[in-house]
Amino acid sequence: MARITLRQAISDALREEMQRDENVFIMGEEVGVWGGTYAVTRGFHDEFGDKRVRDTPISEMVIGGAAAGAAMNGLRPVAEFMTINFAMLALDQIVNHAAKVHYMFGGQMKAPVVYRAPGGGGRQLGATHSHTPDVIFAHFPGLTVVSPGTPYDAKGLLKSAIRSDDPVLFIEHATLYQLRGEVPEEDYTVPIGVSEVKREGSDVTIISYAQGLQVSLEAAEQLAKEGVEAEVVDLRSLRPLDMGPALESFKKTFRAVVVEEGHRGYGIGAEIVARLQEEAFDYIDAPIKRVAQDETPLPYSQELEQMALINPDKVIAAVKEIV
């Protein structure tokens, strides 16, 4: 198996799906001639042409809605938001239109659209360009929200997203684009709505996804040197949320830490902790901890920004409070 970057994995998934199905096309700001602001679609315009690689004006609302409309009328659009921060401009199209038409019209139509959105902090982009607002989107039934933490999952999940008959928000953490991992040459998919244990351990359960997964795995390696074996569960999909592996692990370790890059308040962690106490109350041996972004806007200054974000040390400290 080749070791490729997460960026390459996403690019390969897109290219292979476009080769497989001519109804798959991509649209967004600078996806064509420029090659994608994160270079994910470099070379696509030459390979597939104007019709299937469509540069749009800077108009997030209509990007969100035109992609949904094209999907309703039989195509398989992959619409890219330059960042998830800008996808918030299209929130109404994503959650109030794409995610609702199937239910609201009694099953008469479907909107099999994929929205790709890079996001996350840690790049000194300041308060408006550094959000991890995953939970906002994950709040709404009707939308599927996935966010991979490895190149393998990125490719397999994106293929599942494109083949899904439901609208999917595919969140890419921009700091993971250079992450390398093994990805097979042959066609494969990773199922949506299936969590996975990424590292086995018996002392504590760390539940995370996306960039938080990598932070958690790094923390787990360091903890192992100190004799603490952490089991790391990767959610991969935020909606539908598969609590199976997390619950199974928690019933074994009786201790858990939830790690997410978004803000602590009303976050993914809040949901996971609630589910653990609802469904495994008798197994709680210690407070379930949350490691998340501080409750501040993200500042430009690198030192200040890093203070607010999650890192392995914060995860290790949280684990040590409960083991």
Add this chain to the structure above:
Amino acid sequence: MDKETLLDWYRQMVLIRRFEQRSAELYQQGKIGGFLHLYIGQEAIAVGSIAAKAEGDHVITAYRDHGHAIAVGADLNAVMAELLGKQTGVSMGKGGSMHLADVSRRYWGGYAVVGGHLPLATGIALAEQYRETENAVLCYMGDGATNIGYFHESLNLAGVWQLPVLWIIENNNYGMGTSVDRASAAPILDKAKAYGMNGEQIDGMNVMEVYETTQDCLQKIRDGEGPQFVEMITYRYEGHSMGDPLRYRTKEEVEKWREDDPIGVLERHILDEKAADQEALEAIDGEVEERIEAAVQFAEESPLPEPEALYSGIYVEA
């Protein structure tokens, strides 16, 4: 226009009006819930423009959507059942008055966020252009929608990509209770020009004019002239929705517009042209009455959705 067509339009317009009047009664009896926006006064637009569309063309509109549903030929019983929230409704009781659709007739429905369906219309049109068909999208909106961001992004994108969309503005003079001149900094037609379209303003109370203009616009789209824009001047005789206090206009104004009642305009035309006599029109009124009562009976006797319906159909892939 031949006699059969004129009488068919008359039949449809009276059907819409009586449907709306009957809906208002059912709303007041508490049998219809939520919001109810009546199409009374605007019937010529849905009927005339939909008559001009080809079979493959698409229709999409806002929340004042009963007239379009009836004009595309959606089953009247199922439309009424939807208003009553029944299992047999066009949207299985999950959509209600604002969310009627009949995708089998390429009617993508009513949408309740002002302007929210305009981006969808561009996408539906994009899919037709992508497949290299001659089909177009008739996208209806009120005058109020021309002030929202969706309008500008959608018209711009349709222009840049030369999408086959006919933007139809149903200018009924008010966005809820705010008149056009209090809400729009420029005449609506000027906004079309900003996005590369000449646009046209016509009398939306005259079904013949609506039909002919729509036909011309659709032909231009099929001839490769890109998206088209038409502002149809009309008036709603009832409030924005049920419960509108109507403080923003005078009775005199409403009465003045009644002289242009679209059904009255067509009726006079039919009688002047001797396409039919008063007796024949009254016979149509009677038929309509029976159809409406049958639809109400069907809706009232239909079952409510099963409790399981709450949880079904959230995703295609369960």
